[in-house]
Amino acid sequence: MLILIGIVGIISTAFSQQKELLNNNITWLSESTNSGASMPLGGGDLGLNLWVEKGEIYFYLSRSGTFDENNTLLKLGRIKLHLSPNPFVGKSFKQELILKDGYAKITGSTGNLTTQVNIWVDVFKAVINLEVKANKKIKTEVSYESWRFEDRVIKGKENNQNSYKWAPQGILKTFQDEINYKADKIEFYHQNKEQTVFDVVVKQQGLEGYKSTLYNPLKNLIFGGSIQGENMTAGVKSSGQYLNTPFQRWSLKSKQASLNNRITISLYTANSTLEEWKTGLLDVEKKAKEGYEESFKASKTWWNAYWERSFIYINSNDSIANQAGKNYQLFRYMLGCNAFGAWPTKFNGGLFTFDPVLTDTTLKYTPDFRNWGGGTHTAQNQRLVYWPMLKSGDFEMMKPQFDFYLNLLKNAETRTKNAWGHDGASFTEQIENFGLPNPAEYSWKRPANFDKGMEYNAWLEYEWDTVLEFCMMILETERFNGNNIQQYMPLIESSLTFFKEHYTYLAKHRGSKALDANGHLVLYPGSGAETYKMAYNSTSTIAGLKSVLQRLLELKSATDNQRKNWQNMLSTIPPISFRNFDGKTTISPAKTWERINNTESPQLYPVFPWGLYGIGKSNLDTAINTFKYDLDVLKFRSHVGWKQDNIFAARLGLTNEAANLTKAKLKDSGRRFPAFWGPGFDWTPDHNWGGSGMIGLQEMLMQCDGKDIYLFPAWPKTWNVHFKLHAPYQTTVEGTLINGKIENLKVTPQAREVDVIYVLK
Template sequence: MKLVSVFFFSIWFNNIANAQQRNIIWNTQSKNSSESMAVGGGDIGVNVWVEKGEIYAYLSKSGAFDENNTLLKLGRIKLKLTPNPFQGKDFKQELLLKDGYIQIYGKKGKLTANVKVWVDVFSPTIHFDVESNQKIHTEASYQSWRFQDRITKGKENNQNSYKWAPQGEVKTLKDSIYFQNNIVNFYHTNKKTVFDVVVKQQGLENYINELYNPLFNRTAGGSMWGKNLHQAGITEGEYLGTPYREWKLKTIKSVKVSNLIVDLFADFSFNVPIVGERVAPDIAFKATKKWWNDYWNKSFIYINSVDTLANQVSQNYQLFRYMLGANSKGNWPTKFNGGLFTFDPQLTDTSLKYTPDFRNWGGGTHTAQNQRLVYWPMLKSGDFEMMKPQFEFYKRILQNAELRTKVAWGHNGASFTEQIENFGLPNPAEYGWKRPEGYDKGMEYNAWLEYEWDTILEFCMMILETERYNNQDITAYMPLIESSLTFFKEHYTYLAKQRGAKALDANGHLVLYPGSAAETYKMAYNATSTIAGLKTVLQRLIELKSASEEQKKNWQTILNTIPPISFREFNEKPTISPAKLWERVNNTESPQLYPVYPWGIYGVGKPGLDTAINTYQFDTDVLKFRSHVGWKQDNIFAARLGLTDEAARLTKLKLQNSGRRFPAFWGPGFDWVPDHNWGGSGMIGLQEMLMQCDGKKIILFPAWPKNWDVHFKLHAPYQTTVEGVLKNGKIESLKVIPEERIKDIIKMIE
């Protein structure tokens, strides 16, 4: 390519990048919190909006679990300027995505002001930096709806671990909030918690001192203070029907510059910040900007097309990745049901007139079928450090999962159920309070969740893939992986011996019954999703260079006992069956296609692709269940199968603007707003359209429309990055690092 064409091409794509990475601009104020803008960093998420001339912000931090395992908001900030530049006609609120902060501009007459809102990536601190061309007063209010105890009734308990089955009265207990030397301190320390209730329910009282408990004495809160700000009283008010009390700070004299700082924490101690003992804000802001700049340089997908929905896909891919980046350094995973960016629930469902703490499907309760979709896309985006909170989640609860297995069944291995608490035991409502006498203590008495153990295998595979993609040391997670596999070996041997004299079938295979193919095909015999997961994880373990020969021999022995995938026919064409047999259909997933994704047994360039395509095109359940909503992953299946038009159609539906003011606030789907498994499955689908990896092979554009010009940078196994440009259906440039990996590239578009 000539130098001049390279120059103009670079300008062209830089303009695309700027449009899709920076320009989230609103020129009018918001009606309410549902029209908020996301900003975050470290492990903090903030919803920011301007309503009736005043700036509001909801505060969220990873790990802020209360006694009932609600993931609490840590309050709301209101910022009011007097005289008020936001009461004029000129207004602009912009998310500068590249640098990771929000800028709010207002002008009334000759008065102008800018407020910069940013979160320090390296310290749990939120900054509101106010600058004006004339001297003004700044008033900052810390608003809390938890100034008194609140009894939670009915559906409101869906925000906690009790859900629809509270055992007696449930309360969200009040916070401690007070002034101290022109600082507003706010915090809450857990005492008696739902952990104790669950342990007793599940017959583990005798082991309570051995069990990991992340809730007792957990303290979450923070402090609000700022330059030139002094305490200015306590008042009360109401927002969207929820009463609150507010503690005010105000400048004594008018100034052109003021800075509000909010420090947050969520651990096992409360320390009032020592003002001044911190990195200077200008240095901290510079470091935060650099972190975000590096984040965007690490991976991206920029699309330019006459198809406006394709361009939306690209912009919203970056926006959602930004939201994920807000929890890059957290101790707890980003929740599938809203992450750190939920808002007042009645703005999602008008019947749910609860506090801003509400989110459906719980706060400390994790649904692995959903969580997996939040974390799979981080491999190809190279965000390996952001996967650690999810891996650590399972590592922390491993001991509890192993102990419950031993107590219930007397064998080894970790049993990780669906709807699992952040301490490794089944959610009490899903476990069931009204259980038949003598019912198996290890089982959830639940039509959707019974016998569903295999979702842990996807997280085991993610861990193994970080070793393959990034050469990460996964030694600390090997006990988790091995214990998860041990459970399947020992539990299905245990069940078989209860039924008869033989532990294996006539072919020497485990009899995986009763089982479950996702939440859909119940009382399943040899569920395909389980078989595919076990085979793939075991094969990947055997490939580990760090493993001993003895380990490999043991894994191969287990692998030899895994039964084959079953098949059936539609329209006289072979298709993958969801299981060998099953008793009923309970949900709307398509686990017969899990061997396509996430397990990669079938796909572009692999044997049996026609059978997998038949399954996608002719299986009547798959057709009936097809959708782009929420956790549905049909877009991913289509991409993995090389069905370009179908993948593009579904991915556009997935990642088009959400219909809310912030384009990536999708949902509620099956869960909540913003729906992070909706965004995650959209990300995965787009990545798989661009690049698929099979061993050392890197397949480019396996399901990419030729009329979608694109500049992308994605990560592949063996510490490889691939950056390419496609324009007018032709590859304009391709850069592979390390260069020797270019030999492994297979181009589906030349």
């Protein structure tokens, strides 16, 4: 039953956003056993894994875009903080992540010594700050620890951290960093050598004639930083081993004991000469010294606004539902740590991976390891990290993912032209950060006459429709937030052009006609995700093409010629196919296919992400039948990793199913930090696990169709909630549901109240 809401009021004082956020802080009253029990901390584009072990404070340093020669996303090292006398060997200990202000506080007492260490990352500068405050004078020692003090040969499965994966070409090495004392500071950096995996891939894929014109983010890349502290001088260089990894240590020590000390770590990344990089780092160091209090205040202000922008707080008798609500906030915090990165947040750990042996005991590698690569991006996974940012209103955070594709556009178009001689950008599923297929998936063992534009891989062949989801996200930022998307229009149009040109090209190679008898493109061979292979008219591709073209036709900025071209292409998109189970009509994953290769359910992609079926739309029963009766869908159902069943259930208004699947997604991870899910199908922390959980919870609360805003379409009456989400047309909806009744609702702008429809079963 649909009931039009006309209730507007002031948000109840029973739900105080500040108090609710405080309740989501993470507080540990004992030290951690290892890095797997670390706490995420970050800001801007920096991430730290922070923990205290045996009285010492440690954290790993990670930053967006630190790709080495092999396209491993390298960590920048590990920091150790030792205090003398040591306040963390007594009985009083607390480590707290203060979400509201985006920093961590560690306190400890022994005897009559009490010490507090504040650690925070500047949101607007690439600077990490450590502030030590004690009630008695103490000495401070900060150490930089690196396992890249020498060249290291990479063997076996360890190559999964880079672009070569299972097919390394010759002996591969992670090359050593440069680490030195510079007066009273420690300086460290990694400088990529002249030859990188980019050069190898360009040669492998027959593109050497275009090499000088191709975008190459690995060329002349240098990243690193420096450590310095007040009243500190160079200490002693030493060595050690953490878990399976030997390291060397460079330290700075206090010249004399003091009540307070401040340490800064300044970071800089550039495609430049070494001298230019050093000049850039000096500039960061200078900024780090200026206006400490003002910088801390500015970062806190950013985090305060971040939390005010959107939230979901659950307060019910269901403890797992409450966990889901809390972990929604914690995972959104982790995403917020890469708000301003030049590169997208990676689905396979983001900025917060830790020693791999703590995820898989057989993988005794360095902390640089993550499964499925560093510079390799998997679109099916990446999309789940970014879809929830629309309803959370985190539009600025979507830019790195959009720019990722925009920066690769010319490379993708060049690849298409070279392989097939036609226009359009071909973006493969396993794509390098320079826009070409992953070399292992492309394969060095491909037949001599095999199509040079294709990946020679049973899972990935003919799968290139995932770029359409990012095109749609771009279009939705215009609809949600009024973003000017003109810079991305060439990307969207070229992505569409590829499908028109390529399937016309393939048809003409089979016969004299480019279209079928109904004037439609013949989308063969195609792929239904990685699952339904050698597909004819894949439903996920059809739904994506239709949705993007229809959304483009709604753009007020479109020219008459653009509208004509889009409408003409839309008329050539074939219809979705159907099949029956137990006499029930269901959506088919394609018209036909030759085999099943994975466990995805692209027959439900018209529900999510494409929204062709859902609350308030016609033929909803067909989509529900697909969810309930399709034997493949039932067999593949799970909450693990990138599985989307919770989202499908929410979009279909199936409250019990959505609640149970989303609770399973977002319940505590089983690790000390409750939002470190994984490894699932990928790695730990699994960011597409968290992203799909976020999407499901949002869709349970609010769904939008045109101007209609449906509230609580799959929300249990017994889950009290206070939420604020973003809707299209620069609209926010904030409300509370208590004991199955909405007590107040605040829609901004107020004129949009009439578009709200309350659905609670």
